[in-house]
Amino acid sequence: MVLLGTPNPESSRLVALTLTEGDPTWAGPLAGVRLELPVFHITEESIKAQVPPEVYEAQVGLAEAVLDTRAIRETLEDVRARAGAGAKEETA
Amino acid sequence: MARRVVVRGARTFLAHAPGLVRYGSKPARDLARHEDLWPALAARLRPFAAAAAYPPHRVFLGALHPDDLARIPRPWFGVERAPAGAPDDARGPHGYLVPEEALYGLMKADDEFDLLWLTESFAAQARARLSLHPLAEPADVERVGQGKPERAIAARLGEPGALPLFLRDGRLVGCMQRAHEEDPSLAADVLLENLATKTTAGMALRTLVADGLAEPATVEYVLNAGEEAVGDRYQRGGGNLGKAVAERAGCLDASGADVKAFCCGPVAALVVAGALVAAGVFDRVAVVAGASLAKLGMKYHGHLATGHPVIEDVLAGIAALVTRDDGRSPVLRLDAVGRHPVAAAGSQQAILEALAVKPLEGLGLRLGDVDKFATELHNPEATEPAGSGDVPRLNYRMLAALAAGRKEIARDEIEAWVAARGMPGFAPTQGHIASAVPFLAHAVDGLVARRLRRVMLLAKGSLFLGRMTQMSDGLSLLLEANEG
Numbered sequence: 057m058v059l060l061g062t063p064n065p066e067s068s069r070l071v072a073l074t075l076t077e078g079d080p081t082w083a084g085p086l087a088g089v090r091l092e093l094p095v096f097h098i099t100e101e102s103i104k105a106q107v108p109p110e111v112y113e114a115q116v117g118l119a120e121a122v123l124d125t126r127a128i129r130e131t132l133e134d135v136r137a138r139a140g141a142g143a144k145e146e147t148a
Numbered sequence: 149m150a151r152r153v154v155v156r157g158a159r160t161f162l163a164h165a166p167g168l169v170r171y172g173s174k175p176a177r178d179l180a181r182h183e184d185l186w187p188a189l190a191a192r193l194r195p196f197a198a199a200a201a202y203p204p205h206r207v208f209l210g211a212l213h214p215d216d217l218a219r220i221p222r223p224w225f226g227v228e229r230a231p232a233g234a235p236d237d238a239r240g241p242h243g244y245l246v247p248e249e250a251l252y253g254l255m256k257a258d259d260e261f262d263l264l265w266l267t268e269s270f271a272a273q274a275r276a277r278l279s280l281h282p283l284a285e286p287a288d289v290e291r292v293g294q295g296k297p298e299r300a301i302a303a304r305l306g307e308p309g310a311l312p313l314f315l316r317d318g319r320l321v322g323c324m325q326r327a328h329e330e331d332p333s334l335a336a337d338v339l340l341e342n343l344a345t346k347t348t349a350g351m352a353l354r355t356l357v358a359d360g361l362a363e364p365a366t367v368e369y370v371l372n373a374g375e376e377a378v379g380d381r382y383q384r385g386g387g388n389l390g391k392a393v394a395e396r397a398g399c400l401d402a403s404g405a406d407v408k409a410f411c412c413g414p415v416a417a418l419v420v421a422g423a424l425v426a427a428g429v430f431d432r433v434a435v436v437a438g439a440s441l442a443k444l445g446m447k448y449h450g451h452l453a454t455g456h457p458v459i460e461d462v463l464a465g466i467a468a469l470v471t472r473d474d475g476r477s478p479v480l481r482l483d484a485v486g487r488h489p490v491a492a493a494g495s496q497q498a499i500l501e502a503l504a505v506k507p508l509e510g511l512g513l514r515l516g517d518v519d520k521f522a523t524e525l526h527n528p529e530a531t532e533p534a535g536s537g538d539v540p541r542l543n544y545r546m547l548a549a550l551a552a553g554r555k556e557i558a559r560d561e562i563e564a565w566v567a568a569r570g571m572p573g574f575a576p577t578q579g580h581i582a583s584a585v586p587f588l589a590h591a592v593d594g595l596v597a598r599r600l601r602r603v604m605l606l607a608k609g610s611l612f613l614g615r616m617t618q619m620s621d622g623l624s625l626l627l628e629a630n631e632g
Contacts, residue, residue: 063542067535083178083449118497118553122545122562 057094059103061116063123065131068097072132076139092139097132099125150426154477154630155418157361158468158589160208160243161352162576163251164200165444166193166316166461168344171337172444189448193316194457196247198228200238204527204574205462208586209240210593214571224529225457242589243355244283248315251347251463252322253278257291258347258396263325263339264313265304270321271295283354295322311336331381338377341441345376346392348465349438353397355467356434362469368430370394370404371421373413373437375579393436402434410609411524411583412623413437414466418585418605419625421470422480433470437585439463440578447577450534459530464581468588478595478603478627484511486606486624494620500550503606503624511626515551518569518626519600522587523547524608525575543606544570583607595629603627 058075062068072095073080079087096103099120104112169175169189178185199205203224206212220227238245246254253274256264266274275292278284301323304310309326324343327334349372356362372390379386390404407417414437421433441463448458470480486507492498504515521544528538548565551557557565575582584605594600609621 062535063537066532067537070535081449081453114493114497115495118495118500118546118549121549121552122542 057096060095060097060132061119062097062128065124065127068128069131069135071095072135076135095132095135097125097128099123100129100132150482151428152473153422153425153480153482154471154473155480155588155592155627156469156471156474156477157356157359157592158242158466158585159352159355159359159361160210160240160586160589161348161355161465161467162205162208162243162245163254163348163351163439163463164196164245164247164461165251165344165441165463166458167248167314167321168340168441168463169193169445169448169458169461170314171311171340171441172446172448172460173442175445175448176337178449188452189445189458190316190318192448192452192456192458194225194461195316198225198457199462200245201227201229203227204529205238205245206240207574208242208464208576209238209245210242210589211238211240213590214574214587217572217574218567222529223456225459239282241593243352244281245462246281246351247277249274249277250281250284252313253292254284254288254351255343255347256293257288258350259343261327263327263336264322264343265301265325266292266295266322267298267301267320268295269298283351283358309336311340328380333377333379333381333384342376342378342389344441344463345374345438346389346396347438348463349374349389349436349467350393350396350465352438352465352467353393353399353434353436356469357397362432362434364398365401367394367399367402367432367434367469369421369424369433370397370399370402371417371433371435372404372406373409373417373435373580374406375408375410375413375440376438389438390436393438394434399434409621409623410611410613411580412607412609412621413580414583414585415605415607415623415625418468418470418480419482419485419623422482422625425470425472426482431472434467435470436465436467437580438465440581443578447530447534447536450532451530454533456529456533459527460577462576464576464578466581466585466588468585473630475632476596476630478592479630481511481626481628484508484626486622488620488622490619496546497550499608499620499622500546503608503622504547504604505550505554507624507626513602514556515547515554516556518602518604520571520587520591520594520603521547521569521606522571522584522591522603523606524573524583525571525586526573526577526582527575528573530577531573538573540570540573541566583609591627595627598629601629
């Protein structure tokens, strides 16, 4: 599993797609490589709940306060759904 | 008691370098693998007029204030014409932008070992171009020389170790040679990078001199703060480009040294310069930083994918002079230098608290007592298409959130705080060049005119990139209007 600390939905999508379907820009060595790794952002509730609150506040609190966490979460949910669909197609 | 220290002035320099984009690290690596990539990349290289009209460049050169840029709708690259009356050699109040023909001429004039060869026809063109430039002395034009026969250059390019040099339109104008057959530190690409750094740093310092902000004969020390590695195989990165720049800027009584701290370099050098003057070691210390050729075209892939021109097509330099108190220039508050200590946590929050909050607290001040913060000022039009986001905007929002967390402002005042005390990114993504110091000349203007009372320069450095530590770093300094 890969945990992201990306600053916006666009960069989250770029990295997440690279780690699932392969580099969408076809720029790097992961172009065309389907790693299909589960990708989450540090600000997603399911991740945040696993971090001691005082550690989370000290390390991530300020960034979380200014990031568009909802859009980032929706972006990653979309990428995970795509990856899941792709995985099903391949096994079907 | 330590003497008060001021920043007398700062100047900037830009060289349009579309022909050198192919030697940026990322394009060079990609082109080595896929030569057929070049036409698509070349088609997106901007002409000089577009680079001169580009609003972020005009801010870098002082023709626009960063606050003006915030009011210009994106995409900024859509502005392809300079306002009527703008000269060809775009000059802003803080510095010049020169075309690539002049850049090659200046680099040849700076080439002490005859390693850069220009063709005879281009040398004539470069001399003509340079002779029109207000900063070029007749001696510079003479140093360009007559050039070499094209067959001599073709012969060099037929041997290993020489790099062909081109203009934006693909015309071959010369070559850069290696200085040693077996020394990777003196390979042609390394020397080209170092020479570009020397020229851009030197031109920024010469602009400072030409504008009457520094008297070359009285400068005693030149601190270079760039990220280049000048040296040979036994002392890679041996350095002291500072003295090389002093020589070319006519600072004949000066010596120099380099201050290295990744992107924090220029702010670190300003602190060191201030300390040298405060302690009475020297009275006038210049701080210079030159271009990072390796970062040309760094994010070109994102630019091609999103219909942008190749935004990273300029080389940049910066120079400033630190002196004893003159009763007028902005005071460098050496009692409020913020540092990120080894023991501090590496989170953005911890870094900002160490750099911004702590030094201000020491003076009994709050974040709101600073009129403008200059952080990493990368042009978002360069970084966003590559997925790196708007770096300065994120920094400012975090600073504002810090102010909100400290009850200085309400949560719903964050946007207004960012607009008032921050600024849009406008600097070329040239590493240390983009880190706080592009605002320095604007800061001096504003502080002298009393439009601003306090400005904080806040730099962060990615030390981990060199693999010697996992740590980041940061350094900040406070400038204050001189109350006499």
